[in-house]
Amino acid sequence: MITLEDVARHAGVSLATASRVLNGSTRQVGASLRAKVELAAAQLGYRPNVAAQALARGAGNVIGLVVHDLVDPYFAALADGAMRVAEGRGLMVMVGTTHRDPEREIAYVATLNAQRVRAVLLAGSRIADAHLTRRLREELDGYRESGGGVACVGQDLLGTDTVVPGNAEGAADLARALAGLGHRRFAVLAGPAGLVTAQDRVAGFAGALAELGLPAPLLVHGAFDRDGGYAAATEFADRIAGWDEGPSCVFAVNDVMAVGALAAFRDRGILVPQDVSVAGFDDIATLRDLVPALSTVRLPLTAMGARALELALDPAGEARVERISGEVVLRESTRKAAPA
Amino acid sequence: MITLEDVARHAGVSLATASRVLNGSTRQVGASLRAKVELAAAQLGYRPNVAAQALARGAGNVIGLVVHDLVDPYFAALADGAMRVAEGRGLMVMVGTTHRDPEREIAYVATLNAQRVRAVLLAGSRIADAHLTRRLREELDGYRESGGGVACVGQDLLGTDTVVPGNAEGAADLARALAGLGHRRFAVLAGPAGLVTAQDRVAGFAGALAELGLPAPLLVHGAFDRDGGYAAATEFADRIAGWDEGPSCVFAVNDVMAVGALAAFRDRGILVPQDVSVAGFDDIATLRDLVPALSTVRLPLTAMGARALELALDPAGEARVERISGEVVLRESTRKAAPA
DNA sequence: GCAGAATTGGAAATCGTTTTCCTGGAGGTT
DNA sequence: AACCTCCAGGAAAACGATTTCCAATTCTGC
Incomplete structure (x- = not known):
């Protein structure tokens, strides 16, 4: 490996000068020396060692x-x-995937802490488990004390800068919109019982129904993914099989589950939206071409991720909480309910 | 920040001993000292500084x-x-996204080189531009000389370990399968002209048709994404509008484009598969619930990514090339062609 | 008991940079 | 001409670990 020292020697200058020329410094270097150093660096194919830089600079x-x-x-x-x-901003991104294991999440924060990364961004909903949340919080506190920024996308549970999607409000708006279509009886594919995002969406939805004086929705729990949606929709269909009046509209707490639900209904010969309306949440771009097109609540996900990182990188005294509201988008998967 | 020295002092031992206790070493440390060090580290909340470790160990x-x-x-x-x-393997992953800009790809390799990462994995198809390819190759060579492993997923253009999807073979198999369904005239939504993956798929498809004695497909170029598929399908529909016998089957060179094509046909009232059959490539999991379900060529993407990293991490003398073959999956988006 | 081997602990060199001083010379002001 | 300021350049001290020696101890086998 070519080190800075090699470059300096080759150019006939000191280490300090070579460093100043090659890796941005406030200090000036004379034109002739500067040229020599640059030439030497190019000839030797010098690459700075970022680990060493991070160590010396105290921040990567x-x-x-x-x-x-x-x-x-x-x-x-x-x-x-x-x-x-x-x-x-010229930063590299280290990504960790937890596969929904809270322990892994904590472990990743610890690892990132050891890496002395400039900021940590936590995306995704926390499990509603006080003990785990506390441990994560402690880990984050330790990290912040050492000067790193932390932000998260999801719930404001960690005392950090947070971008909070308007889950409850969006779901409530959706409920009102669906009620406006004439629906009276609803089911909710509610995701896992302990997942805060799912809880918020269910609560917002159910709350709006209550305000409208409509009956509480039928809740079916299941995993937060496509297969969870499929399973929950299947269970729902089984449960209402004998009823004379079942729900006319099903709200899946995210789009991916809604896709599973659509598949389940299709497999059982239940027509959407003729037999039952289906709505999701998130407005995932990749899923906009579904047939029938999914009614949902649009969340500006890319912007949210961007904003969260900005918060993490630009420190503030107080933990800031930014609420992002979703926008109801009605498409073909929901239709006017038949008059009662 | 708590350093190892703090821990050592607090435990009343030397730096060396603390290091040996806390960060895996071959050397043994006596039980009593070991306990003291561990206690001190826990009390102080010590986190090793990976940058320093990487520097000292010579590898991160x-x-x-x-x-x-x-x-x-x-x-x-x-x-x-x-x-x-x-x-x-206990490794962290730094991710760079190029947004299909070859310059960014080269820049990322340079950055990763500076980071002295253990291995670099390049995913995605190279542009067929000799100059850019050469520059990327040089950058990679420089990196490999410094001891890092490189692998890529896509074409074997860089002289590195490579996982090569059977693009041409898969497309050829697909062509034969579609011909087996009775299709005689085909169109191909061919992606960008300079993209090697797209070229290979087109070539494999067209080659198989030629072998079967069928007419060459109608080629429509466009972007490699959903909107490109939509635009290309629209152009295709316009072009054949006046013909008395247009293609009965359209092959989009990837699933995402096929989704765009399905949307375009839907918007113009063209029924799939009644009016025209559509097939894609990749078998993207997220898109398996489309209606009509997409005929495609399944590629084990997750396994390919995993394998490529294994290649990059476990060095070999020679550059290894592993071919992964795709499997034709016929679903509802293609149907038997009406007898001529 | 005793030589030699094995083990354990510590001092100090090392990794590749950045950055703080320090020095000598150039330029400007009376 | 003397004095002061400014500035380019270099020597050397961090930065926070690992690792190589070396010395001191404890085991072994006779």
């Missing part, structure tokens, strides 16, 4: 990103937004 | 991954596979 140019699953388009979009910001 | 535990676009499920799946391997 890496940021950390922790997501649950890169294959889930929700997280991919968030990551994309964050990476664009990182790129714009 | 980071690998680099360069993809075009994380939002594209193709790359997300590859990245996921690679990350699982990395996780299993």
Whole structure:
């Protein structure tokens, strides 16, 4: 490996001068020496050793990103937004995927802490488990004390800068919109019982229904992914099989689950939206071409990821919380309910 | 920040001993000292500084991954596979997204080189531009000389370990399968003219048709993404509008483009598969619930990403090339052609 | 008991940079 | 001409670990 010392020797200057020329410094270097150093560096093919730079400077140019699953388009979009910001600032991004294991999440924060990354971005919803949350919080506190920025996308549970999607409000808006279409009886594919994002969406939805004086929705729990949606929709169909009046509209707490639900209904010969309307949440770009097109709540995911990283990188005294509201988008998967 | 020296002092031992206790060493440390050091480290909340470790050890535990676009499920799946391997080996992953800009790709390799990452994984197809390819290759050679492993997923153009999807063979198999369904006249939504992956798929497809004695397909170029598929399909529909016998089957060179094509046909009232059959390539998991379900060529993307990283991490004398073959999956988007 | 081997602990060199001083010379002001 | 300021350049001290020696101890086998 070519080191800075090699370059300096080859150029006939001191280490200090070579460093000043090659790796941005406030100090000036005379034109002739500067040229010599640059030539030597080019000839030798010098590459700075960032580990050494990070050590000497006391700060690297890496940021950390922790997501649950890169294959889930929700997280991919968030990551994309964050990476664009990182790129714009000349930072590299280290990514960790937890596959929804809270222990892994804590472990990643510890690792990123050891890496002395400039900022850590936590994406995705926390499990509603006080003990785990506390441990994560402690780990983050330790990290922040050492000067790193932390932000998260999701719930404001960690005392950090947070970009909070308007889950409850969006779901409530959606409920009102669906009620406006004439629906009276709803089911909710509610995701895992302990997942805060899912809880918020369910609560917002159910709350709006209550305000409208409509009956509480039928809740079916299941995993937060496509297969969870499929399973929950199947269970739903089984449960209402004998009823004379079942729900006319099903709300899946995210788009990916809604896709699973659509598949389940299709497999059982239930027509959407004729037999039942289906709505999701997130407005995942990759899924906009579904048939029938999914009614949902649009969240500006890329912008949210970008904004969160900005928060993490630009420190403030107080923990800031930014609420991002979703926008109801009605498409073909929901239709006017038949008059009662 | 708590350093190892703080821990050593607090425990009343030397730096060397503390290092041996805390960060895996071959040397033994007596039980009593070991306990003292561990206690001190825990009390002080010591976190090793990886930059310093990397410097002292001469190698970090980071690998680099360069993809075009994380939002594209193709790359997300590859990245996921690679990350699982990395996780299993206790390595962190630095991700760079090029957004299909070859200059950025080269820049990322340079940056990863400076980071002295253990291995670099390049995913995604190279542009067929000799000059850019040469520059990338030089950059990679420089990196490999310094001891890093390189692998790529895509074409074997860089003289490195490579996982090569059977693009031409898969497309040829698909062509034969479609011909077996009775199709005689084909169109290909061929992607950008300079993209090697797209070229290979087109060539394989066209080659098989020629072998079967069928007419050469109608080629329509466009971007390699959903909107490119939409635009190309629209152009295709316009072109054949006046013909008395147009192609009965359209092959989009990837699934994402096929989704765009399906949308375009839907918007123009063209029924798939009744009016025209559509097939894609990749078998993206997120898109398996489309209606009509997409006929395609399945590529084990996650496994490919994982394998590529394994190649990069386990050095060999020679550059190894592993071919991965795709499997034709016929679904509802293609149907038997009406007898002529 | 005793030589030699094995083991354990510590001092100090090392990794590749950045950065703080320090020095000598150039330029400007009375 | 004397004095002061400014500035380019270099020597050397961090930065926070690992690792190589070396010395001191404890085991072995006779």
